[in-house]
Amino acid sequence: MLDLVLPRECGGCLRPGEEWCARCARALAALAFVDPGD
Numbered sequence: 001m002l003d004l005v006l007p008r009e010c011g012g013c014l015r016p017g018e019e020w021c022a023r024c025a026r027a028l029a030a031l032a033f034v035d036p037g038d
Contacts, residue, residue: 009016012024020028 008019010018010021010024012027013021015021
């Protein structure tokens with residue numbers, strides 16, 4: 001029932017089947033270490 005309200009798809013690229021696909025997880029991890037002062 002929850003899949004009808006919140007379908008399992010990647011939060012970054014909307015690929016079905018996962019909450020975060022590996023490609024989007026890597027992209028997000030790279031952004032986590034960017035210094036906003038640069």
